[in-house]
Amino acid sequence: MQVRIEGVTKSFGDHPALKDLSLKVGSGQLFALLGPSGSGKTTLLRLIAGLERADAGAVYFGDVDASRIPIQRRRVGFVFQHYALFRHMTMFDNIAFGILVRRKEFTHTRDSLRRRCLELLDLVQLSGLEDRYPHQLSGGQRQRVALARALAIEPSLLLLDEPFGALDARVRKDLRRWIRELHTKTGHTTLFVTHDQEEALELADAVVVLNDGRVEQIGTPEQIYSAPASPFVFNFIGDSARIPGSAINGGWRGPRPPEDADIFIRPQDVTIVGPHEGAIHGDIVGVRRLADIRRVVVRTGAGDIEVNVADGKPTEMGAAVGLQFDKWRTYRNGVLLQRD
Amino acid sequence: MTARSFRGPAVTEPPWARWLLVAVVLTILAILLVLPLAVVFIEALKRGAGVYLAALSDPDALSAVKLTMIVAAISVPLNVVFGIAAAWAVTKFRFPGKSLLTTLIDLPFSVSPVVAGLIFVLVFGARGWLGPWLRANSIEIIFAVPGIVLATTFVTLPFVARELIPLMESQGVADEEAALSLGANGWQTFWRVTLPNIRWGVLYGVLLCNARAMGEFGAVSVVSGHIRGLTNTMPLHVEILYNEYNFAASFAVASLLALLALITLFAKSALEWRYSSELAAGRGH
Numbered sequence: 001m002q003v004r005i006e007g008v009t010k011s012f013g014d015h016p017a018l019k020d021l022s023l024k025v026g027s028g029q030l031f032a033l034l035g036p037s038g039s040g041k042t043t044l045l046r047l048i049a050g051l052e053r054a055d056a057g058a059v060y061f062g063d064v065d066a067s068r069i070p071i072q073r074r075r076v077g078f079v080f081q082h083y084a085l086f087r088h089m090t091m092f093d094n095i096a097f098g099i100l101v102r103r104k105e106f107t108h109t110r111d112s113l114r115r116r117c118l119e120l121l122d123l124v125q126l127s128g129l130e131d132r133y134p135h136q137l138s139g140g141q142r143q144r145v146a147l148a149r150a151l152a153i154e155p156s157l158l159l160l161d162e163p164f165g166a167l168d169a170r171v172r173k174d175l176r177r178w179i180r181e182l183h184t185k186t187g188h189t190t191l192f193v194t195h196d197q198e199e200a201l202e203l204a205d206a207v208v209v210l211n212d213g214r215v216e217q218i219g220t221p222e223q224i225y226s227a228p229a230s231p232f233v234f235n236f237i238g239d240s241a242r243i244p245g246s247a248i249n250g251g252w253r254g255p256r257p258p259e260d261a262d263i264f265i266r267p268q269d270v271t272i273v274g275p276h277e278g279a280i281h282g283d284i285v286g287v288r289r290l291a292d293i294r295r296v297v298v299r300t301g302a303g304d305i306e307v308n309v310a311d312g313k314p315t316e317m318g319a320a321v322g323l324q325f326d327k328w329r330t331y332r333n334g335v336l337l338q339r340d
Numbered sequence: 341m342t343a344r345s346f347r348g349p350a351v352t353e354p355p356w357a358r359w360l361l362v363a364v365v366l367t368i369l370a371i372l373l374v375l376p377l378a379v380v381f382i383e384a385l386k387r388g389a390g391v392y393l394a395a396l397s398d399p400d401a402l403s404a405v406k407l408t409m410i411v412a413a414i415s416v417p418l419n420v421v422f423g424i425a426a427a428w429a430v431t432k433f434r435f436p437g438k439s440l441l442t443t444l445i446d447l448p449f450s451v452s453p454v455v456a457g458l459i460f461v462l463v464f465g466a467r468g469w470l471g472p473w474l475r476a477n478s479i480e481i482i483f484a485v486p487g488i489v490l491a492t493t494f495v496t497l498p499f500v501a502r503e504l505i506p507l508m509e510s511q512g513v514a515d516e517e518a519a520l521s522l523g524a525n526g527w528q529t530f531w532r533v534t535l536p537n538i539r540w541g542v543l544y545g546v547l548l549c550n551a552r553a554m555g556e557f558g559a560v561s562v563v564s565g566h567i568r569g570l571t572n573t574m575p576l577h578v579e580i581l582y583n584e585y586n587f588a589a590s591f592a593v594a595s596l597l598a599l600l601a602l603i604t605l606f607a608k609s610a611l612e613w614r615y616s617s618e619l620a621a622g623r624g625h
Contacts (some may be wrong), residue, residue: 051517071520078521084514088536097532098522153522283599 001062001156001189002027003048010043010059017043017215020057023108024197025206030183032200035210041193042081045159047182048191049076061156074157077150077188081162083142085134092117092130098153120148122305123182140171147179151186158185160192164199176203178302189286201225209233231331234264241265241305247330254279255302261332267295269327270307272315277320280305287315298323380598383591395589396596403569404577404593409487411560411573412553415493419549420542423500428534431508432516442505448497456490457562464490483565488573491559496552498544507541507619540615544608551604555597 010018017040029048034042042054046052048059050071059066066074086094095117099106108116121127134142143163150158163179164172180203183190184264194200200207201221209216209224209232217229231242243256247261275281282300289295296307296315305323309315330337333339346514353361385392392562395401429435430442448456464481474481481487507590515537519529533541557575564571574597581590 014542050520050523071523072523074521075523078518080514080518082514084518086515086518086533086536097519101519101522101524101528101532149518149522155347 002190003157004060005044005048005189006058006060008044008047008054008059010040010047010052010055017213018047018054021215022057023208023215023218025189025191027189028188028202029189030180030205031205032204033191033193033210034195034197034200034207034236036195038190038212039210040213041195041210042161045161045191045193048157049078049159050074051078070307071245075153075155077147077153077155077158079143079146079150079158079160079163081165083134083146085146085149086141088129090133091121091126091137094134094145094148095120095152096260098149102153120152121145123151124148125178138171139167140175143167143175147182151188155188158188158190160190162194163192164194164196172199179203187336201237209236211236227336228264228329229336231262231264232332232334234329234331239267239306241267241303243302243305245302247332261330261337263325263328263330265305265325265328267306267308269325271324271326272296272307273300273322273324274312275320275322278324279324280322280323282323283316284315284319284321287317357471367621377598377602380594381590383587386596387588391588392592392595395592398589400568400572401577401593404572404574405596407488407572408554408574410485411489411492412550414489415496415553416546416550418493419496419500420546422497423504423545424538424542426501426536427504427508430505432513441535445498445505446451448495453495453556453558455561456494457559460487460494460559460563461488482563483567483571485571488560491563492553492556495556495559496549499549499552500542503541503545503548504538504620507538511537537549537618540611540618544619547604547608547611551601554600571579 005021005023008018008021009016015225019040021040021044023044033044035041047054048066050066050069054067059062061069061074086097089097096113099108099113099116118127121130124147126141126144126148129137129141134145137145143166147160160179164175167175169264177198192203192308201224205223206218207221207224208218211232217224217233219227219229225234225237228237234240235242241264243255243263243265244259245261245263246256246258271278280302281302282298282305284296285299285304286297287294288297294309294311294315296309298305298307300323307323378404407527426441426445430438458507461482463470464474464487465471466475466482479486481490515533516529519533523533554573555575556573557579560573561576561579564573564576568580572580574593578590578594578597581587581593
């Protein structure tokens with residue numbers, strides 16, 4: 001099912017959470033809503049689910065105005081950040097809940113209900129755990145039960161709120177891959193909220209970057225990463241440094257007056273060169289170890305710039321170096337000027 | 341980990357100070373709590389089991405026990421309904437006057453029970469606001485069972501609500517939202533999700549509420565009229581017997597109340613021990 005959000009505005013008291021936001025999610029697509037906390041991404045998700053009411057604007061499911069559909073009949077599978085499993089029910093009863101309270105829609109016999117629930121447990125790879133209670137499961141298992149429970153109502157739309165937020169790094173990675181596979185298999189239109197850019201880029205067909213209740217950019221992970229539409233997106237998607245300078249005809253002329261444009265650059269697009277070469281000069285003031293590379297901090301007249309350095313290359317503290325920029329983006333007043 | 345840390349958070353007092361503190365506390369407990377309780381049972385049984393049983397099977401005593409049960413049987417369910425409704429309203433909705441409601445719920449705890457009783461006399465009594473109208477319609481409230489129920493309900497009003505509000509606050513609304521998104525209507529959500537989540541909290545509140553309902557003296561004393569065999573509850577009956585120097589009978593009835601207290605205490609501890617995680621934060625442990 002296609003979801004359209006048109007000019008939605010929502011405030012909590014004096015605090016505006018969403019400002020005239022529009023968005024279209026194609027049928028069967030996997031969308032990530034990416035943004036820092038307070039950007040309105042969870043509010044948007046809850047609004048689509050019917051857990052919040054918009055102050056203005058509308059959400060359309062296909063061609064139907066969703067505000068006419070009460071939450072119970074929206075058939076939206078919602079997976080909560082902390083899963084919200086019913087703690088006094090077994091896994092089986094959790095999954096069966098949605099089917100049992102909709103007895104009019106699902107005409108199951110006792111046997112077919114059982115079959116359906118076990119099928120779903122199998123789908124989320126938890127066969128044999130139907131008699132366990134939520135407190136007897138690990139975080140990753142609870143997450144998958146929550147997903148099975150949401151899928152049980154045969155949703156036309158699947159919404160996941162920070163689906164990996166409460167899990168440790170290892171489980172997170174496995175679950176990410178698994179959700180991708182599940183989406184390929186079941187094909188539900190899916191939106192998930194995350195503040196982790198890596199998660200959004202890896203998992204989604206399209207990423208919606210939200211900032212302060214507005215859409216900053218919508219695009220494929222490739223577009224978002226390689227052509228960030230605004231300094232905010234550039235900054236949010238990965239580590240970056242901002243260097244003020246001047247630009248003519250979209251071309252950056254270096255860190256010199258008039259400082260009418262900024263370039264943004266990523267640590268992997270900077271090379272350390274001799275102290276008299278490169279676009280900008282400074283001293284090495286820090287060396288840090290990241291998982292697979294070293295990160296060097298160079299203090300320059302334009303501030304500290306982080307640089308990725310391959311293993312084996314010497315990096316002495318205090319050494320005077322030059323920095324050569326291999327790739328960057330130029331923005332003037334928040335607007336992208338040039339593409340490479 | 342040093343051996344010291346097993347004794348708990350950094351203890352700096354010398355051993356003699358610790359033992360002295362413990363001894364003081366235990367002595368106070370013994371004098372104020374254990375001794376009186378023991379006296380009740382000793383006095384009650386001093387003249388033998390025959391006298392004890394006779395005192396309990398006296399028609400007035402039986403009618404006092406019966407009335408106490410009736411009052412508890414009415415006021416406790418009323419408080420459960422009110423407590424759940426109030427806790428639900430306070431924790432699941434945003435509305436104007438919410439903090440006022442939270443404050444008002446505690447009112448019965450801060451008002452002296454005697455004043456609580458007087459309030460009802462002033463409203464429903466013969467010379468009260470509604471007195472003439474009530475008499476014209478021959479409805480008896482003060483010096484009758486309805487007045488006792490009203491006073492008891494008022495005094496015990498906060499028990500269930502106060503137990504549930506922090507519990508439901510800590511549980512949040514995610515479970516209810518999940519139920520709604522899965523297609524449950526309001527009733528289904530309440531019966532299948534909310535109530536099971538708070539059941540032990542409700543039971544805890546009921547226990548405390550029941551103990552207070554059966555033991556309430558002040559407010560009930562004002563509205564009851566002390567009519568033997570008609571409007572005497574157990575605590576009132578104890579007082580009457582005592583004032584008549586009928587100590588054995590008085591302590592016999594009192595022993596029932598003491599027994600109720602012990603059972604309540606035991607059940608309460610059992611609940612705290614078994615379901616501490618499902619009771620309001622800060623309870624148990």
